[in-house]
Amino acid sequence: MSRIFNFSAGPSTLPESVLLKAKEELLDWRGTGMSVMEMSHRGKEFISIAEELKSDLIDLLSIPDNYKVLFLQGGATGQFAGIPQNILQGKDRACYVNTGAWSTKAIKEAKNHCEVIVSADSKSSNFTDIADYSDWDVDEDSAYLHYTDNETIHGVEFQDIPDFGDLPLVCDMSSNILSRAVDVSKFGIIYAGSQKNMGPAGVTVVIVRDDLVGHADNKIASVLDYAQQAKTDSMLNTPATYNWYLVGLVLKWVKESGGISAMEQHNKTKADRLYQAIEQSSLYSNPVKQAFRSRMNVPFVLADAELDKEFLSLAAKQGLSSLKGHRSVGGMRASIYNAMPEAGVDALIDFMLEFEKNHG
Amino acid sequence: MSRIFNFSAGPSTLPESVLLKAKEELLDWRGTGMSVMEMSHRGKEFISIAEELKSDLIDLLSIPDNYKVLFLQGGATGQFAGIPQNILQGKDRACYVNTGAWSTKAIKEAKNHCEVIVSADSKSSNFTDIADYSDWDVDEDSAYLHYTDNETIHGVEFQDIPDFGDLPLVCDMSSNILSRAVDVSKFGIIYAGSQKNMGPAGVTVVIVRDDLVGHADNKIASVLDYAQQAKTDSMLNTPATYNWYLVGLVLKWVKESGGISAMEQHNKTKADRLYQAIEQSSLYSNPVKQAFRSRMNVPFVLADAELDKEFLSLAAKQGLSSLKGHRSVGGMRASIYNAMPEAGVDALIDFMLEFEKNHG
Numbered sequence: 001m002s003r004i005f006n007f008s009a010g011p012s013t014l015p016e017s018v019l020l021k022a023k024e025e026l027l028d029w030r031g032t033g034m035s036v037m038e039m040s041h042r043g044k045e046f047i048s049i050a051e052e053l054k055s056d057l058i059d060l061l062s063i064p065d066n067y068k069v070l071f072l073q074g075g076a077t078g079q080f081a082g083i084p085q086n087i088l089q090g091k092d093r094a095c096y097v098n099t100g101a102w103s104t105k106a107i108k109e110a111k112n113h114c115e116v117i118v119s120a121d122s123k124s125s126n127f128t129d130i131a132d133y134s135d136w137d138v139d140e141d142s143a144y145l146h147y148t149d150n151e152t153i154h155g156v157e158f159q160d161i162p163d164f165g166d167l168p169l170v171c172d173m174s175s176n177i178l179s180r181a182v183d184v185s186k187f188g189i190i191y192a193g194s195q196k197n198m199g200p201a202g203v204t205v206v207i208v209r210d211d212l213v214g215h216a217d218n219k220i221a222s223v224l225d226y227a228q229q230a231k232t233d234s235m236l237n238t239p240a241t242y243n244w245y246l247v248g249l250v251l252k253w254v255k256e257s258g259g260i261s262a263m264e265q266h267n268k269t270k271a272d273r274l275y276q277a278i279e280q281s282s283l284y285s286n287p288v289k290q291a292f293r294s295r296m297n298v299p300f301v302l303a304d305a306e307l308d309k310e311f312l313s314l315a316a317k318q319g320l321s322s323l324k325g326h327r328s329v330g331g332m333r334a335s336i337y338n339a340m341p342e343a344g345v346d347a348l349i350d351f352m353l354e355f356e357k358n359h360g
Numbered sequence: 361m362s363r364i365f366n367f368s369a370g371p372s373t374l375p376e377s378v379l380l381k382a383k384e385e386l387l388d389w390r391g392t393g394m395s396v397m398e399m400s401h402r403g404k405e406f407i408s409i410a411e412e413l414k415s416d417l418i419d420l421l422s423i424p425d426n427y428k429v430l431f432l433q434g435g436a437t438g439q440f441a442g443i444p445q446n447i448l449q450g451k452d453r454a455c456y457v458n459t460g461a462w463s464t465k466a467i468k469e470a471k472n473h474c475e476v477i478v479s480a481d482s483k484s485s486n487f488t489d490i491a492d493y494s495d496w497d498v499d500e501d502s503a504y505l506h507y508t509d510n511e512t513i514h515g516v517e518f519q520d521i522p523d524f525g526d527l528p529l530v531c532d533m534s535s536n537i538l539s540r541a542v543d544v545s546k547f548g549i550i551y552a553g554s555q556k557n558m559g560p561a562g563v564t565v566v567i568v569r570d571d572l573v574g575h576a577d578n579k580i581a582s583v584l585d586y587a588q589q590a591k592t593d594s595m596l597n598t599p600a601t602y603n604w605y606l607v608g609l610v611l612k613w614v615k616e617s618g619g620i621s622a623m624e625q626h627n628k629t630k631a632d633r634l635y636q637a638i639e640q641s642s643l644y645s646n647p648v649k650q651a652f653r654s655r656m657n658v659p660f661v662l663a664d665a666e667l668d669k670e671f672l673s674l675a676a677k678q679g680l681s682s683l684k685g686h687r688s689v690g691g692m693r694a695s696i697y698n699a700m701p702e703a704g705v706d707a708l709i710d711f712m713l714e715f716e717k718n719h720g
Contacts (some may be wrong), residue, residue: 004393008400011601019387019395026383027376033364033679035379037560037606040368040682073433073562074583077597081581112578195598200397202433202562202600218472219579221441223434237437238555240562240600241371246397319393322400 005344008322009152009297009335010175010196013344018199018249036245041238049241050233053248057205060251060260061177063184068213068230070206071244073223075193076174078204080106082224083146083170083189084113086208089215091143095119095167097136100127100151101328102172110146113217117142127154129289133162144168144188150176150294152196153326155286155333157294161186168212176296177205178254179338180264188212194243196296197338199250202243254338263338270336270345271295277349283307283356301331307359308332314355320348365704368682369512369657369695370535370556373704378559378609397602401595409601410593413608417565420611420620421537423544428573428590430566431604433583436534436553438564440466442584443506443530443549444473446568449575451503455479455527457496460487460511461688462532470506473577477502487514489649493522504528504548510536510654512556513686515646515693517654521546528572536656537565538614539698540624548572556656557698559607562600614698623698630696630705631655637709643667643716661691667719668692674715680708 006013029036032045039046054069063069072078084094093115096107099122110116119138120131138145145167150157152175161183162169168188177192184190189208195201206226214227222228228236254263275293278284284300286293302308308324308331315323325331336345366373389396392405399406414429423429432438444454453475456467459482470476479498480491498505505527510517512535521543522529528548537552544550549568555561566586574587582588588596614623635653638644644660646653662668668684668691675683685691696705 002393003387006394006398008398008403010598011398011400013398014395016387019397023383023386026386027363027379033362034366034681035374037379038366038368038371038373040371041561043368043682073435073438073600074581075433075597078433078581078583081579081583085579085581109582193598195601200600200602201401201598202603219441219445221434221438221445221581221584222469223438223441224581237435238370238553238561240433240560240603241555242560242606243562243600243603246602321394322403 004319004321005340005347006321007334007336007340007348009326009333010193011201012196012335012337013339014199015250015253015339018246018253021249022246037242039241041235041241046241049245049248053244053251056248056251056255060254061182061184061207063207066210067184068208068210068226070208070226070229071234071239072204072206072229073202073240075201075204076102076172076191077105078224079191079206080109081112082220083191084110084143085217085220085224086226087168087188087212087215088114088143088217093117093139094143095138095145097145097147098123099130099148099156100154101326102151102153102174103148106146106148106172114143119145126287127151127156128287130156130158130292136162138164138167140165140167142167144170146170146172148172150296152297152335153329155288155294155297155299156292157296159291168209176294178260178263179267179296181260194247196335199247200243202240203247266342267295267336267338270340270342271298273349274298274334274336274345277352281352281356283359284352296337297333297335299325299329299331299333301325305330311355315351318347318351320351364679364681365700365707366681367694367696367700367708369686369693370553371561372556372695372697373699374559375610375613375699378606378613381609382606396605399601401598401601406601409605409608413604413611416608416611416615420614421542421544421567423567426570427544428568428570428586430568430586430589431594431599432564432566432589433562433600435561435564436462436532436551437465438584439551439566440469441473442580444470444503445577445580445584446586447528447530447549447572447575448474448503448577453477453499454503455498455505457505457507458483459490459508459516460514461686462511462513462534463508466506466508466532474503479505486647487511487516488647490516490518490652496522498524498527500525500527502527504530506530506532508532510656512657512695513689515648515654515657515659516652517656519651528569536654538620538623539627539656541620554603554607556695559610560603562603563607626702627655627696627698630700630702631658633709634658634694634696634705637712641712641716643719644712656697657693657695659685659689659691659693661685665690671715675711678707678711680711
């Protein structure tokens with residue numbers, strides 16, 4: 001089969017040029033007679049890959065000098081424990097904003113380590129809204145304020161950065177990192193799993209301000225300890241080397257495609273088109289308040305849920321795959337990360353219009 | 361360059377047929393129009409890959425029904441914390457055997473969680489020996505007994521399984537899993553990083569007896585909690601999907617090559633030849649007591665360390681790569697895991713003899 005348009009929420013579609021490059025180099029990286037998978041992580045070949053990976057991420061996100069950039073394992077969920085264990089610094093409470101399924105999980109796990117003050121909670125709106133910052137209940141003497149920049153399941157995305165003075169902001173950007181400009185200097189920690197905008201699953205990026213490194217609880221697993229990982233350039237133990245390489249290829253692709261500003265424009269174009277098609281339809285609807293609609297994950301429901309199955313089946317036949325919404329929300333979800341071409345979104349819209357015409 | 365013989369200790373050489381298969385399927389897995397890297401871990405395509413991975417490992421190691429088989433992240437080092445956090449079950453001490461660099465690290469991390477009784481310690485012999493089991497100081501009321509089946513750096517390998525009654529045996533098999541027959545039923549936990557005998561780095565296999573699941577400390581990171589991972593088939597969060605696929609390809613290769621007994625014979629042949637060449641030489645020597653020499657990692661030193669640089673440089677020119685010993689031991693190390701063909705060991709021996717003739 002030729003390449004499909006894959007709307008999976010993660011792992012998700014990758015740039016074809018990245019896959020072609022990986023294929024070309026699979027058995028022999030640059031004349032070394034080895035696959036990248038086979039290289040010692042301590043050898044000069046892999047060290048060069050690791051250094052480029054880090055410097056490309058620093059370039060793309062303009063990460064200031066006073067941040068450590070780590071490439072860990074365990075996913076964002078690993079950080080749900082790692083964050084309190086690293087940066088509570090003896091405090092007994094932290095603030096969390098609840099904007100959807102991922103915030104909820106982060107809160108649940110943080111409660112194993114400290115008291116959690118839920119500063120804002122959009123559960124009552126079924127996670128379709130974000131409260132005004134002025135209404136948030138933030139304790140500035142707590143250890144930090146955590147929020148989820150984009151809720152992959154509920155399709156809710158922050159459009160700017162909350163400001164609570166010196167309280168460290170900790171942000172899960174798993175599903176929108178590299179998709180839009182971000183001022184890293186506003187954050188204490190930014191973290192993200194790789195499997196949406198950065199590559200295949202298996203790498204967790206943690207960007208952490210220097211003053212938050214070195215204060216871990218003594219019961220933390222060493223692989224999650226920012227200080228130990230920073231000291232060893234994320235090689236406290238063998239890292240997921242091939243995954244680093246693949247993330248590196250994706251970062252090169254972002255650079256060659258014009259960097260973050262080009263990605264932002266590209267993502268805005270795609271999302272605007274898809275939301276507009278939903279707005280103009282009487283069959284499809286998206287429940288999220290307009291100001292907080294995600295550019296990455298677009299959930300929508302059909303007016304008649306009885307049609308879901310046929311919608312999915314016909315879509316799949318046209319090479320539009322993985323559109324089924326998360327079981328907790330139902331309906332459909334189109335994840336349109338950086339690597340989803342405009343042609344994919346256009347094909348989806350065409351299909352939706354055609355389906356509506358036949359079932360409206 | 362054509363494929364080299366890569367003696368790296370891990371990540372390490374992989375079967376060429378596995379790399380060719382991965383290359384062939386890279387952009388389109390079985391006509392799905394997707395790379396495995398792009399598949400949702402919840403989709404039927406990836407679920408089939410995950411199920412085969414698990415059943416192939418169960419087959420190969422004859423894992424009994426009363427064990428859970430988990431595919432985690434974080435490496436064996438992640439388990440250095442994960443093990444006490446999962447299975448101390450309120451006890452305040454555990455027994456550890458110190459046979460080299462990896463045991464030492466496991467002990468260091470366990471001390472963050474409990475008192476460690478060092479039941480045997482070969483540090484005084486510079487880790488070239490293993491004490492008789494009858495001399496081990498084992499507390500049968502402690503939580504478990506941990507040892508490292510093969511010390512990757514020091515080249516020391518257990519040749520049988522210690523027996524201390526009902527005390528759960530916990531064994532790090534990172535560098536020799538799948539290389540020889542093992543009676544899983546003797547163990548409470550077997551764990552191993554993937555990057556030696558199972559595939560690229562990024563997967564941690566944990567085989568854990570049912571009675572040891574479900575007792576984790578409440579501060580454990582959920583990604584390390586055996587119960588939570590077992591309940592979700594190691595998909596508490598997004599696993600390293602592409603790495604699972606690659607490990608799966610390696611397991612298929614082991615099966616097609618005749619399974620564990622064929623691997624064991626193959627490894628014995630290679631190791632016997634290499635140790636014999638070292639024994640018969642006056643330039644090379646291996647310090648490990650004969651009974652405990654590793655079939656996987658063969659360290660050796662040159663009588664004159666001044667020759668090391670030339671040895672490595674000439675070897676590399678002949679396509680014999682990554683032979684430099686670990687910095688803590690010096691000299692050379694040839695890692696000859698399952699995927700190292702006999703031809704690679706023979707080429708190394710030929711080179712060593714030639715080098716000795718010219719420098720003896």
